[in-house]
Structures are given as structure tokens and as C-alpha cells.
Amino acid sequence: xxxxxxxxxxxxxxxxxxxxxxxxxxxxxxxxxxxxxxxxxxxxxxxxxxxxxxxxxxxxxxxxxxxxxxxxxxxxxxxxxxxxxxxxxxxxxxxxxxxxxxxxxxxxxxxxxxxxxxxxxxxxxxxxxxxxxxxxxxxxxxxxxxxxxxxxxxxxxxxxxxxxxxxxxxxxxxxxxxxxxxxxxxxxxxxxxxxxxxxxxxxxxxxxxxxxxxxxxxxxxxxxxxxxxxxxxxxxxxxxxxxxxxxxxxxxxxxxxxxxxxxxxxxxxxxxxxxxxxxxxxxxxxxxxxxxxxxxxxxxxxxxxxxxxxxxxxxxxxxxxxxxxxx
Numbered sequence: 001x002x003x004x005x006x007x008x009x010x011x012x013x014x015x016x017x018x019x020x021x022x023x024x025x026x027x028x029x030x031x032x033x034x035x036x037x038x039x040x041x042x043x044x045x046x047x048x049x050x051x052x053x054x055x056x057x058x059x060x061x062x063x064x065x066x067x068x069x070x071x072x073x074x075x076x077x078x079x080x081x082x083x084x085x086x087x088x089x090x091x092x093x094x095x096x097x098x099x100x101x102x103x104x105x106x107x108x109x110x111x112x113x114x115x116x117x118x119x120x121x122x123x124x125x126x127x128x129x130x131x132x133x134x135x136x137x138x139x140x141x142x143x144x145x146x147x148x149x150x151x152x153x154x155x156x157x158x159x160x161x162x163x164x165x166x167x168x169x170x171x172x173x174x175x176x177x178x179x180x181x182x183x184x185x186x187x188x189x190x191x192x193x194x195x196x197x198x199x200x201x202x203x204x205x206x207x208x209x210x211x212x213x214x215x216x217x218x219x220x221x222x223x224x225x226x227x228x229x230x231x232x233x234x235x236x237x238x239x240x241x242x243x244x245x246x247x248x249x250x251x252x253x254x255x256x257x258x259x260x261x262x263x264x265x266x267x268x269x270x271x272x273x274x275x276x277x278x279x280x281x282x283x284x285x286x287x288x289x290x291x292x293x294x295x296x297x298x299x300x301x302x303x304x305x306x307x308x309x310x311x312x313x314x315x316x317x318x319x320x321x322x323x324x325x326x327x
Contacts (some may be wrong), residue, residue: 001032002095009088034274038266045254045262046108053251054200058192061243062200065185130257130265137256140201141251141269143311147208148276150300151242154215155180157293158235165294166228174219179232183239191247200248205312207245212305214238219298324326 008025009079011017048056131138158180162173197203218234221227257265288296 001029001036002092002099004028004032005088005091005095009085009092012083012085012088012136018062018279023230034267034270037290038270041266042259042262043107043248045106045257050255051100051196053254054194054247056191057247057250058075058188058243061247062185062188062192064183065188065239065243088200128268130261131268134300135321136201136315137252137315139318140204140311141272143307143314144204144208144245145272145276147211147304147308147311148273148284148294149280150212150215150304151280152277154238154279154297154300157284157288159289161231161293161297164226165223165292166225166231167223168228172228176232176235180235180239181240184243186236187240187243188247191243197248197251197327200252200317204245204249204252205308205315206309207241207243207248209305210241210244210309211238212301213302214241214306215297217301219294219296221294221300223294 004025008017008022011021044056044060045053075087075133078090080322131141157175158176159170162176163170166172187211214234216235218231218238221234253265253269284296284300287299291299
């Protein structure tokens with residue numbers, strides 16, 4: 001990702017790279033991130049004791065939320081004071097700093113057997129079998145895919161909600177984004193303070209119900225200034241409840257799956273969740289334009305609530321069946 005930033009920076013320095021070059025650079029960054037995120041998530045349980053996994057993931061999310069809040073502010077300040085090619089170089093500096101810190105940390109090496117050195121598609125297939133062996137976890141992932149179809153595109157609709165529904169300026173839209181990140185940051189801190197999490201998958205499902213409530217509330221707010229501040233409040237809750245899903249579920253995967261299989265499991269989970277994004281955008285774009293953005297928030301909330309309750313129902317059945325088989 002750092003090298004992509006370097007090439008794009010030099011291209012801007014020497015000339016105009018054009019729209020397609022920037023799109024290609026974004027594609028390469030996204031491709032690198034496909035390998036980066038599962039690797040980071042798989043490393044955490046090698047460095048952190050099992051009882052501290054939730055806290056470690058919480059602090060990680062806390063720092064990411066802080067970066068999400070400060071990033072746009074710093075970006076705007078740099079854009080006003082520096083040329084674009086120099087701004088892009090800061091991405092390279094960040095990548096080098098990340099590589100340096102990873103070089104300093106001693107990550108335990110997991111010996112790979114001949115069985116584990118398989119083709120990438122076979123590893124994804126093995127990741128699916130890991131989920132299949134844990135029926136409650138498979139149920140949560142299956143319904144999470146449908147919930148993410150409605151959840152993931154909503155962040156892109158935040159500015160449109162502010163500009164179209166409330167007819168307010170870009171400054172008000174930035175407050176919405178900041179509020180969402182603040183909710184993530186505060187919830188990550190509070191989740192990390194809780195010492196014991198016995199029902200991590202149940203917490204993730206309750207978080208989905210909470211997300212549905214924030215969507216419904218956002219869709220019902222009136223189109224005036226009071227309604228805008230109500231929407232800001234729901235965005236704070238939305239960011240906080242989203243962490244209540246992500247952090248316990250990630251910790252559950254890290255503590256229940258063998259370290260040599262974690263990478264492929266996180267790759268599969270990331271692929272499934274990423275697949276929900278384009279489907280959600282294909283639905284959200286035309287339907288929000290036709291029905292109205294606020295109404296789409298409301299519809300998304302109702303459907304998310306339906307899928308969340310179905311997930312809770314099938315999860316309890318799967319868990320009960322698993323306990324009977326264990327007995």
C-alpha cells in the first residue's frame with residue numbers, strides 16, 4: 001500500500017495521472033488490504049492471552065476510531081497547505097512506520113504442515129468447514145451477511161441524508177461523520193473495560209438488534225434542525241453498537257479457532273462481508289433515490305430487525321442442538 005502511494009505521489013508530481021490511474025491505485029490498495037487485515041487479526045491471539053482478546057481488539061478499534069475522526073481533519077488541513085503529491089507521501093510514511101513496528105515485535109512462528117500448504121481456494125474451503133463445525137458461529141455469519149447488505153452502504157448515505165433530507169451544508173455532514181466515529185471510540189473503550197465476556201456471539205446478535213433500532217430511528221426523524229440532531233444522536237449509537245458486534249465476534253473467532261487456521265477463516269469472513277457491500281450499494285442507490293433516503297433508512301432498519309430476530313432464533317436452536325449432542 002505504501003508503494004502504491006509512492007507511485008501515485010510521483011505521478012502527481014510529474015504530471016496528471018488521470019481518473020483511471022487513481023481508480024487502479026484504489027483497487028491495488030483494496031487488494032493489499034485483503035491480505036493485510038486477516039493477517040493482523042490472526043496475529044493478535046499469538047501475542048495476547050485468551051482472556052485479554054476482547055480488550056486487545058477494543059484498543060485496536062479505539063485507535064482506528066480515533067484515526068477515523070482525526071484523518072479527515074488532518075487531510076483537510078494538509079490539503080489547504082500542501083500539494084497533493086506531498087500529502088500522498090504521508091501514506092508511505094505511515095506504511096513504513098507500520099512495517100517498523102511490526103519488525104520490532106517478535107511474532108511467534110506457526111509451523112505449517114504439508115496439509116496446510118494448500119491452494120488459496122482450498123484454504124477458503126477449509127475456512128468454511130471451520131464455520132460448519134461450529135453451527136452457532138455459522139448461523140451468526142450467515143445472517144450477518146444479509147444484515148451487512150443494509151448496514152454497510154448507510155455510511156455512504158450519511159452526507160446525502162444531511163444534504164437532501166435535512167437540506168443542510170457540508171459542515172453539518174462532517175458533524176454526522178464525526179459523531180459516528182466518536183460513538184465507535186467511546187464504545188471501544190467501554191467494551192475494553194469489561195473484563196469477562198461469556199456470550200460473545202449473543203452480544204454480536206444483540207448488537208445487530210441495536211443497529212436495527214438506530215436505523216429505524218434515523219428513518220423516522222423529521223426533516224428539520226431538531227430532527228438533524230436526533231439523527232446525530234442515532235449515529236453516535238450506531239457507531240457504538242457496531243463495535244459491540246465486531247469486537248466480541250472477532251475475539252470469539254480468535255479464541256476458538258486454531259492459530260494455523262485463523263488466517264483462512266478471517267479471509268473467508270472478510271470475503272463474505274465484502275460481498276455484501278456491492279449488493280447493498282446496488283439496492284441502496286436506486287431505492288433511496290426513488291423512495292427517499294430517510295425511508296430507505298427505515299426500510300433497512302425493519303429488514304435488519306427481521307434478520308436479527310431470525311438469527312437469534314436459529315442461533316438458540318443450533319446451540320441447544322449442540323449441547324444435546326455434547327451430552
